[in-house]
Amino acid sequence: MTAVDSVKTLCPYCGVGCGLEVLASPQSETAVDGQDQSEHLWKVRGDRAHPSSQGMVCVKGATIAEALNKDRLLYPMIRDSLDEEFRRASWDQALELITSRIQTVLSTQGANGVCMYGSGQLQTEDYYIAQKFLKGCLGTNNFDSNSRLCMSSAVAGYVQSLGSDGPPCCYEDLDLTDCVFLIGANTAECHPIVHNRLQKYHKKNCNVKMVVVDPRRTKTAEDADLHLAIQPGTDIDLLNGIAHLLLRWDCVDADFIANRTEGFLEFAEVTQHYSPDVVSERCGISVNDLELAARWWAESNRVLSLWSMGVNQSSEGTAKVRAVINLHLMTGQIGKPGAGPFSLTGQPNAMGGRETGGLCNLLPGYRHVKFPEQRAELEQFWGVPAGRISPDWGRTAWDIITGLESDDVGLLWIVATNPAVSLPDLERAKAALRRSPFTIQQDAYYPTETAKFAHVLLPAAQWGEKTGIMTNSERTVTLCQAFCSPPGEARADWEIIAEVACRLGFADKFPFTNSADVFAEYVQLTQGRVCDMSGLSHERLRQEGPLQWPIPKEESGEELTTQIYNPDEFHQKAAKPAKRLYTNHQFPTANGRARFSAAHSRGLAEPPDSAYPFVLTTGRLYGHWHTQTRTGRIEKIRQMYPHPFLEIHPRDAARIGVEDHSLIEVRSRRGVARLPAKVTAAISPGTVFVPIHWGELWADQAEANAMTQEKSCPDSKQPELKACAVQLTPVPTEAVKTDYTLFTKTLETSSVSLPL
Ligand SMILES: Nc1nc2c(c(=O)[nH]1)N[C@H]1C(S)=C(S)[C@@H](COP(=O)(O)OP(=O)(O)OC[C@H]3O[C@@H](n4cnc5c(=O)[nH]c(N)nc54)[C@H](O)[C@@H]3O)O[C@H]1N2
Ligand SMILES: Nc1nc2c(c(=O)[nH]1)N[C@H]1C(S)=C(S)[C@@H](COP(=O)(O)OP(=O)(O)OC[C@H]3O[C@@H](n4cnc5c(=O)[nH]c(N)nc54)[C@H](O)[C@@H]3O)O[C@H]1N2
Ligand code: SF4
Ligand SMILES: [Mo]
Numbered sequence: 001m002t003a004v005d006s007v008k009t010l011c012p013y014c015g016v017g018c019g020l021e022v023l024a025s026p027q028s029e030t031a032v033d034g035q036d037q038s039e040h041l042w043k044v045r046g047d048r049a050h051p052s053s054q055g056m057v058c059v060k061g062a063t064i065a066e067a068l069n070k071d072r073l074l075y076p077m078i079r080d081s082l083d084e085e086f087r088r089a090s091w092d093q094a095l096e097l098i099t100s101r102i103q104t105v106l107s108t109q110g111a112n113g114v115c116m117y118g119s120g121q122l123q124t125e126d127y128y129i130a131q132k133f134l135k136g137c138l139g140t141n142n143f144d145s146n147s148r149l150c151m152s153s154a155v156a157g158y159v160q161s162l163g164s165d166g167p168p169c170c171y172e173d174l175d176l177t178d179c180v181f182l183i184g185a186n187t188a189e190c191h192p193i194v195h196n197r198l199q200k201y202h203k204k205n206c207n208v209k210m211v212v213v214d215p216r217r218t219k220t221a222e223d224a225d226l227h228l229a230i231q232p233g234t235d236i237d238l239l240n241g242i243a244h245l246l247l248r249w250d251c252v253d254a255d256f257i258a259n260r261t262e263g264f265l266e267f268a269e270v271t272q273h274y275s276p277d278v279v280s281e282r283c284g285i286s287v288n289d290l291e292l293a294a295r296w297w298a299e300s301n302r303v304l305s306l307w308s309m310g311v312n313q314s315s316e317g318t319a320k321v322r323a324v325i326n327l328h329l330m331t332g333q334i335g336k337p338g339a340g341p342f343s344l345t346g347q348p349n350a351m352g353g354r355e356t357g358g359l360c361n362l363l364p365g366y367r368h369v370k371f372p373e374q375r376a377e378l379e380q381f382w383g384v385p386a387g388r389i390s391p392d393w394g395r396t397a398w399d400i401i402t403g404l405e406s407d408d409v410g411l412l413w414i415v416a417t418n419p420a421v422s423l424p425d426l427e428r429a430k431a432a433l434r435r436s437p438f439t440i441q442q443d444a445y446y447p448t449e450t451a452k453f454a455h456v457l458l459p460a461a462q463w464g465e466k467t468g469i470m471t472n473s474e475r476t477v478t479l480c481q482a483f484c485s486p487p488g489e490a491r492a493d494w495e496i497i498a499e500v501a502c503r504l505g506f507a508d509k510f511p512f513t514n515s516a517d518v519f520a521e522y523v524q525l526t527q528g529r530v531c532d533m534s535g536l537s538h539e540r541l542r543q544e545g546p547l548q549w550p551i552p553k554e555e556s557g558e559e560l561t562t563q564i565y566n567p568d569e570f571h572q573k574a575a576k577p578a579k580r581l582y583t584n585h586q587f588p589t590a591n592g593r594a595r596f597s598a599a600h601s602r603g604l605a606e607p608p609d610s611a612y613p614f615v616l617t618t619g620r621l622y623g624h625w626h627t628q629t630r631t632g633r634i635e636k637i638r639q640m641y642p643h644p645f646l647e648i649h650p651r652d653a654a655r656i657g658v659e660d661h662s663l664i665e666v667r668s669r670r671g672v673a674r675l676p677a678k679v680t681a682a683i684s685p686g687t688v689f690v691p692i693h694w695g696e697l698w699a700d701q702a703e704a705n706a707m708t709q710e711k712s713c714p715d716s717k718q719p720e721l722k723a724c725a726v727q728l729t730p731v732p733t734e735a736v737k738t739d740y741t742l743f744t745k746t747l748e749t750s751s752v753s754l755p756l
Contacts, residue, residue, distance in 0.1 A: 007483040008047055008545075010470050011061035012121065012463035013625050015345030016193045017472020018057050019050020019546065022065065022464065022483045042068065042464070042483070051546055052171055052476050058192035059623055063637060064463070067630035073446040073459040074488025082434065086457060091489060094456055095496075098413075099503040101438050102138075105410035111140035113410035115400050118145040118358060119417040120347030123468030123480065125518040126493035127349075127356040129510070130415070131364055133501040134394075135357070136382040137509060141369055141394030144360040146417045148397040148718060149424075151350050152359060153312035154343035156716040157321025161329070161597060163589035164530040165354055165366050168334060168581035169304065169342035170474040170548065175201045176338030179209040179300035181293075183235060183324060184310015184722075188219035189622040191308070191344050194473075199223055209296045213238065214310060215617060216647070216689055217682040226292055229684050230283040232615045232723045235311060236601035239323035241279030242294045244271040246330060251298035253332030260585045260593055261329050267596035282601070284684070297327060302338030308346065309619065313722045315605035318715035322597035329594050335582035344473050351471035355531045356522065360394030365525040369393065381525060382509065396717045397423065398710045404432040413440040415493055416460065420449035421627040421695030424719045426705040427671045442496060445629045449695040460493050461486035467538070468492075468515045475548045477533060479541035494518060527553060530581070530588055550578050605711040605720045608686070612668060612725035614652070615687045618704040619722075624693040632698055644702040646675040647689040648728070653679045656728050663731035666690070668724050671706030674731060688728065 011018045023043045042065035048055035076094035077086035089097075105113040116134055118127065122145075134143045158165045174180070174197045187195035202208050202223070212224040213235065221227040230238055246252055247268060257264050276287045283290070297303055305328065311320045325341045333339040345351050357363040367374040375389040395403050401423065403409035412433075423429040433439065433453040441454035444462035451457060465486040471477050486492075498510040512518045516538035526549075527534035534553040541547065587594045608615050623637040631637045646664055658664055660679040665672060666688065675690060683689055694702040707726055712719040 007481045008050075009464065009480045009483070010348060010472070010478040011057065011064065012348050012480075013060045013064070014191055015347060015350055015473045016053065016191050017348060017470065017474075017476060017478065018053035018061050018193050019047030019478065020044050020057065020061060020064075021047045024483075041065070049545060050478070052472055052474060053193050056193045056196060059637065059640075060625055060631065063634045064630070066634045068464060068484075069487065070633040071445050071447070072487045072490070073443055073457055074490065075459060076489070077457040079455055082453065082455070091491075094458060095499055095503060098440060098456060098500055101411055102500070102504060106138070109408070109410045111138040112142060112394075113408065114138060114140055114413075115142040115144075115395055115403065115409050115411070116413045116415060117397060117400055117417060117419065118143065118353070118415045120145060120147050120150065120345070120350035120353050121416045122353065122358075122493055123349060123466070123470060123515070124352035124356055124522065125468045125515040126415070126497070127353050127358045128364060128518060128522040129494040129497050129501075131357050132382060132509060133497055133506070135363065135389055136378065136384050137501055137504070137506045139388045139390060141360050141390050141392065142400075143358065144395060144397050144400065145353055145358050146397065146419075146422060147347070147350050147353050147359060149313070149422065149721060150309070150346045150718075151312065151343070151354065152716040152718045153314065153317025153321050153713055155354055155359070156318040156713075157325060158343070160318065160595065160715070161322050161325040162582070162594050163587045166530050166581055167343050167345075167473060167475065169340040170579045171197065172579060173304050173338050173340065173342065174198050177208065177300075177302045177304040178338065179211070179296045179303045181211045181213075181297070181303060181305040182220060182224070183213040183305060183307045184312075185306050185308035185344055186214065186218040186220045186619065187306065187344070188223065190346075190620050192622065194306075194344065195220065209300065211293050211296065215684050215687050219622075226289060226296075228283070228285050228289055228293060230285055231684070232617055232687055233314065233604040234283040234601065235314075235320045236316065236323045236599060237274060237279050237282045238285075238290070239320075239327060240271050240274040240601070241276060241283070241290055242297055243267070243327060243330060244274045244279075245276065245291060245294035246298055246327075247271060249294075249298055252330045256332035256585070257330060260587070261596060262591070262593045263596035263598065264330070266598035267326060270598040270600060273600070297331065302336065303328070303331065303333045304339055305341050306344055307342075308344045310722060312343075312716075312718055313720060314718070315711050315713055315720040316599070316602050317713040317718045319597065319599040319713075323599065325594075326596055329596055334594075335580060335585055337580070340580070342473075348472070349470035351473065351475065352469060355471060355526065355533075360396055363389070364522065365529040366531050367529075378525070398712065398717070398719060401429050401432040401710075404436050409436065411438045411440075412436050413442070414450060414454070415442045418443075418448050418450050418627040418629060418695070420453060421703065421705065422692070424705055424708040424710045424721055425670050426703055426708070428710075442493060443629075444490070447697060448629055449627065449697050458496055459486075459488055459490035460496070461490045465490065466492040466515070468494075469519055469538075469541070471549070476546050477536060477541065477549060478546040479538055481542075548579060550581075604723050606709055606723070606725045608725045612727050613686075614726050614728055615723050616666065616668065616707055616726040617687055617689050617722050618692050618708065619689065621691050621693060624691070626693065627695050628693050628698050641693070644675055644691060644694040644699050645678040647678045647680055647683045649683050649685040649687075650679050650681055651685050652688070652728075653677060656730060658730045665729045665731055666707060666726050667729070668707035668709075668726045670709065671703075672701070673703055673706050674701045688726065
């Protein structure tokens with residue numbers, strides 16, 4: 001492909017999904033073999049025509065192009081064991097090896113011996129091909145993704161309460177609400193362009209209220225009218241406590257409850273146990289603040305809740321999500337402008353992953369493996385034998401680890417995620433990865449922490465080098481167009497997976513010559529579903545720009561599926577995008593009603609005790625993206641965050657005898673890290689915070705996940721990454737007042753290049 005003047009695409013970082021315009025800068029004539037470590041060849045600016053972002057970008061989007069040509073994995077690499085060096089291989093050799101290993105596992109262990117672990121950073125086409133290959137052709141549901149650690153509680157909560165996944169709101173609601181209720185979301189750092197929009201509107205309209213629920217006084221909390229610094233894990237107490245007051249004051253929408261919902265009485269009974277005194281005590285907030293929050297819920301015509309990982313990453317994540325939705329149902333705050341329960345997605349295509357069934361319990365088009373008729377629809381459409389798709393959940397992210405421990409996993413294929421940093425209970429996870437009989441890592445960069453555990457490295461084309469689809473938090477679907485060639489021999493993820501499928505004898509199922517064809521097949525499976533995008537194609541998106549689903553096909557052709565609800569009633573007939581779901585208050589449940597949940601708070605999976613007296617929580621910083629594969633290679637961002645740290649309250653610091661910058665050892669029952677203290681009143685006493693961005697490539701012993709636990713929500717299987725019990729010990733050395741430049745690593749010093 002030749003370089004072009006200007007191309008529209010999407011920022012490949014967070015779920016805000018900002019539109020970008022990429023322009024070739026003059027040096028790009030000299031382009032690109034991927035080895036160029038210094039040149040900044042592409043200029044990026046916000047796409048003013050993109051409906052979701054209107055030209056705005058944050059520092060990550062603005063600097064993304066700088067990461068394109070640094071430390072790229074260029075060729076397939078193989079080795080026989082983890083002790084050996086990698087050697088370069090041709091694609092043919094690498095894919096033959098993978099094909100024969102899969103055949104061996106199929107014949108010795110069966111299809112369930114094969115696992116793929118993917119990511120919300122894949123494009124929709126990549127996701128779809130992987131589902132068709134594993135679930136449809138091989139007959140195993142062992143495809144899970146890092147969305148298990150991210151969005152699975154939101155999915156389960158939406159499905160259980162509203163009948164289907166799919167955030168019902170849109171970003172326009174940010175400009176139309178009377179009260180925004182942010183819970184477990186640090187939008188200022190993690191969804192910056194959503195936050196900017198909110199801030200602008202909030203400043204202009206002094207009657208609009210902003211509540212932030214977060215154990216830390218984050219940058220987001222600083223902008224709020226009310227910050228509820230609850231104890232970690234007490235969200236359900238708080239939410240049920242607000243419901244208690246709304247009921248006591250009779251500030252509920254009785255018509256909506258009577259006509260559009262079910263399960264209210266059980267829910268109301270549960271809330272009786274959450275009087276203000278009880279809630280204030282459990283959450284560690286004042287009764288006045290609790291009442292103020294409830295008052296704003298009661299008095300606002302339109303309330304918009306935004307949540308993210310502080311809610312989802314919990315051993316009661318699904319129940320937390322449902323407790324948020326309960327408040328919307330009891331006040332009728334859904335399906336209208338400026339209102340609704342809005343889950344902010346983390347990754348750029350976490351939504352596309354959900355739509356294509358990219359978790360081990362899902363199937364494309366918001367289907368679930370447990371429903372026989374939904375499996376049958378897929379089997380028919382894919383032309384595979386009846387009964388091929390398993391009715392059981394495949395392995396979740398953590399089940400892959402336990403499957404390696406028990407030798408039930410014979411082959412692990414990791415695509416676009418870095419589990420050797422991002423999984424919980426990391427020492428255990430790494431030990432399991434180390435014993436994997438055969439691991440493939442398909443990534444854009446080398447080195448990554450996970451490469452250490454791989455037998456085969458496959459070079460992936462990334463953002464800008466392949467054309468495909470991504471859906472952002474507000475259901476806006478964008479065509480991400482390629483603007484340069486992949487470096488070296490890198491290839492698009494879907495092509496790699498499809499080629500292995502073809503070599504295994506499924507060539508007739510993968511006749512695609514480009515990603516537009518893949519998308520055209522996939523969208524047929526969404527017809528009549530809540531996430532209907534059967535009216536979309538690459539061509540239409542190229543012509544018209546980004547569009548929000550549902551967007552059904554104009555003249556509906558033959559009915560593909562048995563419906564679980566009547567789509568005509570549900571979506572407007574016209575093939576126009578819809579800004580909001582559920583505007584007619586008809587929900588995609590069997591009886592059309594939304595469901596209250598009646599759940600008591602169960603508290604933390606691992607509460608603090610005398611041996612491990614602090615709660616460790618983990619999260620993100622504005623400039624860095626996850627495990628730093630890209631942002632760690634961008635100088636400006638490295639300078640913003642020269643080293644990792646542990647946030648601790650001044651009172652706790654004094655109690656254990658550390659000062660700002662002193663080194664602290666933080667230890668849980670599972671693992672340990674050593675981090676410089678950042679003494680700050682922004683964190684509640686008893687809680688400490690560690691950012692997730694420093695894996696072993698970037699610093700010594702600074703991994704947040706060394707300490708975290710795998711215990712997870714029983715419904716969503718999402719681990720409690722936001723809380724575990726730790727002890728803190730000052731490190732008694734001259735290293736107090738550490739020189740942090742020694743503490744962190746730069747890649748130049750870490751001798752990591754591949755023998756080519
Ligand atoms: N800069 C940046 N932005 C990102 C990312 C990134 O890596 N860097 N990653 C993207 C991804 S994949 C995701 S999932 C999102 C995550 O976006 P967020 O969820 O906003 O980010 P986090 O920092 O993980 O966690 C949010 C907050 O939850 C709080 N919290 C901890 N425990 C509790 C609790 O028990 N209750 C409540 N109410 N709050 C609690 C934490 O203090 C933290 O401030 O960000 C996306 N955007
Ligand atoms: N303690 C704790 N742990 C957490 C979290 C937390 O809040 N606390 N958050 C969790 C959440 S929400 C998330 S989303 C995960 C994120 O964790 P990861 O997914 O492990 O983090 P990333 O650094 O985003 O890894 C993405 C990888 O994909 C590669 N890549 C980028 N583009 C492409 C592509 O197009 N194709 C291919 N093949 N590769 C590509 C990158 O080089 C990188 O290696 O971490 C989870 N872990
Ligand atoms: S807000 Fe998110 S999508 Fe927008 S530029 Fe920043 S990282 Fe990219
Ligand atoms: Mo995420």
